[in-house]
Amino acid sequence: MKNFLSVNDVTDVDALISKALYIKSNPLAFNTKGFGKRMGCIFMNPSMRTRLSTQIAAKNLGLDVIILHAGSEGWAFEFQDGAVMNGTTVEHIKDAARVLGTYFDILAIRAFPVFKDRDEDYSEQVIKQFIKYSGKPVISLESSTLHPLQSFADAITIQENMPQSYKPKVVLTWAPHIKSIPHCVANSFAQWMSNWDKVDLTITHPVGYELSEQFTKGAIINHNQLDALKDADFVYVKNWSSFEDYGAVKCIDETWMLKNAHLSHTNHAKVMHCLPVRRNIELSDEILDGEYSLVTKQAENRIWAVQAIISEILEG
Amino acid sequence: MKNFLSVNDVTDVDALISKALYIKSNPLAFNTKGFGKRMGCIFMNPSMRTRLSTQIAAKNLGLDVIILHAGSEGWAFEFQDGAVMNGTTVEHIKDAARVLGTYFDILAIRAFPVFKDRDEDYSEQVIKQFIKYSGKPVISLESSTLHPLQSFADAITIQENMPQSYKPKVVLTWAPHIKSIPHCVANSFAQWMSNWDKVDLTITHPVGYELSEQFTKGAIINHNQLDALKDADFVYVKNWSSFEDYGAVKCIDETWMLKNAHLSHTNHAKVMHCLPVRRNIELSDEILDGEYSLVTKQAENRIWAVQAIISEILEG
Amino acid sequence: MKNFLSVNDVTDVDALISKALYIKSNPLAFNTKGFGKRMGCIFMNPSMRTRLSTQIAAKNLGLDVIILHAGSEGWAFEFQDGAVMNGTTVEHIKDAARVLGTYFDILAIRAFPVFKDRDEDYSEQVIKQFIKYSGKPVISLESSTLHPLQSFADAITIQENMPQSYKPKVVLTWAPHIKSIPHCVANSFAQWMSNWDKVDLTITHPVGYELSEQFTKGAIINHNQLDALKDADFVYVKNWSSFEDYGAVKCIDETWMLKNAHLSHTNHAKVMHCLPVRRNIELSDEILDGEYSLVTKQAENRIWAVQAIISEILEG
Numbered sequence: 001m002k003n004f005l006s007v008n009d010v011t012d013v014d015a016l017i018s019k020a021l022y023i024k025s026n027p028l029a030f031n032t033k034g035f036g037k038r039m040g041c042i043f044m045n046p047s048m049r050t051r052l053s054t055q056i057a058a059k060n061l062g063l064d065v066i067i068l069h070a071g072s073e074g075w076a077f078e079f080q081d082g083a084v085m086n087g088t089t090v091e092h093i094k095d096a097a098r099v100l101g102t103y104f105d106i107l108a109i110r111a112f113p114v115f116k117d118r119d120e121d122y123s124e125q126v127i128k129q130f131i132k133y134s135g136k137p138v139i140s141l142e143s144s145t146l147h148p149l150q151s152f153a154d155a156i157t158i159q160e161n162m163p164q165s166y167k168p169k170v171v172l173t174w175a176p177h178i179k180s181i182p183h184c185v186a187n188s189f190a191q192w193m194s195n196w197d198k199v200d201l202t203i204t205h206p207v208g209y210e211l212s213e214q215f216t217k218g219a220i221i222n223h224n225q226l227d228a229l230k231d232a233d234f235v236y237v238k239n240w241s242s243f244e245d246y247g248a249v250k251c252i253d254e255t256w257m258l259k260n261a262h263l264s265h266t267n268h269a270k271v272m273h274c275l276p277v278r279r280n281i282e283l284s285d286e287i288l289d290g291e292y293s294l295v296t297k298q299a300e301n302r303i304w305a306v307q308a309i310i311s312e313i314l315e316g
Numbered sequence: 317m318k319n320f321l322s323v324n325d326v327t328d329v330d331a332l333i334s335k336a337l338y339i340k341s342n343p344l345a346f347n348t349k350g351f352g353k354r355m356g357c358i359f360m361n362p363s364m365r366t367r368l369s370t371q372i373a374a375k376n377l378g379l380d381v382i383i384l385h386a387g388s389e390g391w392a393f394e395f396q397d398g399a400v401m402n403g404t405t406v407e408h409i410k411d412a413a414r415v416l417g418t419y420f421d422i423l424a425i426r427a428f429p430v431f432k433d434r435d436e437d438y439s440e441q442v443i444k445q446f447i448k449y450s451g452k453p454v455i456s457l458e459s460s461t462l463h464p465l466q467s468f469a470d471a472i473t474i475q476e477n478m479p480q481s482y483k484p485k486v487v488l489t490w491a492p493h494i495k496s497i498p499h500c501v502a503n504s505f506a507q508w509m510s511n512w513d514k515v516d517l518t519i520t521h522p523v524g525y526e527l528s529e530q531f532t533k534g535a536i537i538n539h540n541q542l543d544a545l546k547d548a549d550f551v552y553v554k555n556w557s558s559f560e561d562y563g564a565v566k567c568i569d570e571t572w573m574l575k576n577a578h579l580s581h582t583n584h585a586k587v588m589h590c591l592p593v594r595r596n597i598e599l600s601d602e603i604l605d606g607e608y609s610l611v612t613k614q615a616e617n618r619i620w621a622v623q624a625i626i627s628e629i630l631e632g
Numbered sequence: 633m634k635n636f637l638s639v640n641d642v643t644d645v646d647a648l649i650s651k652a653l654y655i656k657s658n659p660l661a662f663n664t665k666g667f668g669k670r671m672g673c674i675f676m677n678p679s680m681r682t683r684l685s686t687q688i689a690a691k692n693l694g695l696d697v698i699i700l701h702a703g704s705e706g707w708a709f710e711f712q713d714g715a716v717m718n719g720t721t722v723e724h725i726k727d728a729a730r731v732l733g734t735y736f737d738i739l740a741i742r743a744f745p746v747f748k749d750r751d752e753d754y755s756e757q758v759i760k761q762f763i764k765y766s767g768k769p770v771i772s773l774e775s776s777t778l779h780p781l782q783s784f785a786d787a788i789t790i791q792e793n794m795p796q797s798y799k800p801k802v803v804l805t806w807a808p809h810i811k812s813i814p815h816c817v818a819n820s821f822a823q824w825m826s827n828w829d830k831v832d833l834t835i836t837h838p839v840g841y842e843l844s845e846q847f848t849k850g851a852i853i854n855h856n857q858l859d860a861l862k863d864a865d866f867v868y869v870k871n872w873s874s875f876e877d878y879g880a881v882k883c884i885d886e887t888w889m890l891k892n893a894h895l896s897h898t899n900h901a902k903v904m905h906c907l908p909v910r911r912n913i914e915l916s917d918e919i920l921d922g923e924y925s926l927v928t929k930q931a932e933n934r935i936w937a938v939q940a941i942i943s944e945i946l947e948g
Binding site for chain 1: 352354356380391394398399400401402406407408410411412414415416418419466609
């Protein structure tokens with residue numbers, strides 16, 4: 001694997017899940033693979049699970065890892081080509097990426113969307129510039145449009161909890177939120193499920209919250225949540241803002257927040273969320289603290305997901 | 317030892333001090349005890365000595381340690397059960413602690429009091445929720461009401477400087493400050509000295525600064541500072557805000573700031589402070605830079621205190 | 633080497649460059665030299681290259697390193713002797729340095745100038761107090777007036793790209809900027825070039841931007857940029873604010889920003905800058921992205937520069 005920006009960088013989703021599950025049962029199986037190598041993790045935005053799981057995975061592989069919080073440590077990057085830098089940015093990504101390419105063997109980058117210009121966010125120029133100018137393999141720790149490590153961990157979690165005798169129905173449902181939230185987790189989950197032949201995907205959301213078709217193609221889309229939830233084996237809960245009216249919060253219809261009553265329509269569905277979750281806004285206490293929640297297991301699987309990916313990158 | 321929240325988690329204070337002093341003379345004595353284990357240190361508030369000493373101690377034990385500055389890295393936790401999270405908090409402690417419990421073998425937590433509701437601060441719900449939801453051993457790096465690693469380092473320092481022929485008189489004296497300061501260090505020092513049969517404790521402070529009796533029981537309390545200092549062997553200097561009028565700064569009587577003249581009433585007393593100290597507000601330059609100050613030694617002993625505690629936790 | 637604050641701590645510049653180049657070709661040559669030792673890096677100001685290169689170098693030497701961002705982690709130090717600390721500072725450097733001296737074998741400090749009082753900044757009291765009170769070797773990671781690790785990396789880079797048959801002409805040119813920028817890089821570069829007998833130094837800047845003579849003595853100073861650039865082999869580009877009218881931005885004459893046209897006057901000069909650089913303000917895209925730019929190589933050489941210095945300090 002050269003870079004890891006999306007499921008499109010994965011040759012065989014099933015084989016990758018198997019690798020992650022093998023690592024989960026043998027965390028130190030490849031503990032010298034990273035010896036003498038260094039990975040730089042550059043965070044433009046806050047992180048808890050992503051940063052911790054990456055540090056743990058790197059350590060398990062014998063890889064040195066150094067964290068740079070570009071935001072909170074006061075380093076604002078410029079991303080526009082040709083910019084006259086007379087504003088608040090202090091260093092162009094070109095220069096930073098070239099330098100980081102000499103310092104590290106692998107770069108891992110988190111850069112959320114800016115929500116000013118949809119085309120710009122969706123062009124993924126930030127992470128692409130890191131690849132172009134660093135000359136080193138790049139792992140996405142969540143970019144403007146996708147969060148592939150999360151989706152990979154989600155797929156691992158579904159695999160672990162999957163019925164043996166039939167193809168499960170997976171439902172991605174929009175949930176309310178008070179803020180304008182990126183599409184990354186939803187886009188990426190839709191893309192992974194569509195690229196994995198072990199599940200069937202249905203997406204449900206209020207009218208106005210259509211995701212970009214480039215990620216949802218192949219999925220059933222249903223604007224009636226209760227109808228969509230019928231016979232679901234897994235329900236993935238996530239808020240996202242509008243794609244059409246880019247970044248807008250169109251409605252915060254509270255009835256879309258999942259409670260136990262919603263689950264009665266499902267096939268004893270397991271409930272998933274990437275965390276952090278705003279309790280009793282996005283998802284109810286009764287579900288999060290109930291027996292069907294997989295959210296902690298998803299978060300734990302972040303370790304094995306990123307460890308499998310770093311391992312693939314180290315193998316080239 | 318299962319958790320370390322206060323001196324109540326210590327079976328034998330003398331034995332623990334001996335262990336710390338043994339480690340001090342042999343820092344690498346147990347340098348494989350932590351092998352293959354990971355500790356997560358979660359700081360809700362700033363730290364210098366606590367963070368550095370913990371990292372050093374963990375390294376000496378062969379334990380991996382990862383630091384998370386929940387505050388400055390932009391992660392605000394919710395602590396209220398049942399909260400409808402439509403405000404500024406982004407993740408409930410329940411969810412975070414459950415995840416951190418899957419990432420780490422030991423958690424170490426710093427969470428200062430909020431000073432909004434005394435009962436809530438004094439219930440220590442923050443650190444108790446980390447224990448409850450993580451399912452892993454928790455070490456307090458200073459909680460709402462106590463700072464047990466500081467007090468343990470203080471006890472080690474007193475032991476090292478103690479007279480051989482008699483039981484020393486230890487005086488905890490209130491000192492002026494310009495801000496509303498937690499009670500943690502004072503509560504915890506009082507509690508440790510009362511649970512250690514090698515010293516006699518006197519507490520002195522202006523009227524209105526009475527500490528909670530749950531921590532001061534067994535100590536002599538005297539509102540006349542000079543009288544209290546008489547024949548003291550150790551003087552522990554610390555500001556704290558009011559317990560009764562919770563968090564209030566009742567007076568800032570400058571005469572309570574220790575100068576050399578105060579020490580003439582003592583038995584050549586050694587002077588202690590946990591640092592950081594506001595010079596010439598809490599404590600005078602002449603004492604801090606003089607021969608009787610133990611403050612640097614106390615800070616150094618933070619390493620051996622936390623190393624002894626982690627070692628105990630690793631032993632279960 | 634006892635401390636590293638400037639080129640004055642270097643006995644033989646050529647020998648030190650050779651050492652760095654040897655390490656560059658054998659990064660792990662001395663990888664047990666730091667075993668069992670600890671270095672504390674204290675950053676009062678933001679850093680990217682300095683922090684990363686120092687962590688990488690320390691790791692290559694087997695040295696433990698712990699980073700403290702005193703600024704962003706909420707720790708404001710007091711530097712005035714005798715201060716009555718009733719303001720925003722929470723700990724005196726005296727107390728912090730004494731403690732850090734017990735925690736670490738080497739301290740590395742970044743503390744930019746305050747720009748309030750020139751004499752105070754130029755007295756370098758901050759870093760001198762760390763030396764005095766910690767009792768441990770101190771490495772400057774950029775102080776009020778100098779950035780010696782940058783200049784050492786610059787000298788290494790010049791050595792690597794130097795003509796064999798003659799003594800090259802090195803020109804340090806002032807460049808426009810929108811902010812009040814410290815003199816450190818310019819002072820330090822001038823001082824290193826003047827103390828290194830392999831190059832001739834010319835300095836060019838608009839009238840009003842004279843640097844302190846203590847650092848520029850021995851260099852030719854020419855206020856006509858194009859004339860100064862004539863036959864240059866290396867052009868070092870850097871903004872600095874006024875020394876005379878301390879910290880003032882006297883002019884931002886855009887014609888001083890180097891473009892390819894300026895280079896036509898030179899001897900195919902290589903162009904240098906310490907980074908971060910404000911593109912199209914300090915230096916043009918066409919030069920930074922062109923074949924004569926050495927900026928990425930300078931940044932990479934920061935690793936080998938600091939690794940050579942730490943190695944010297946470890947040797948005492």
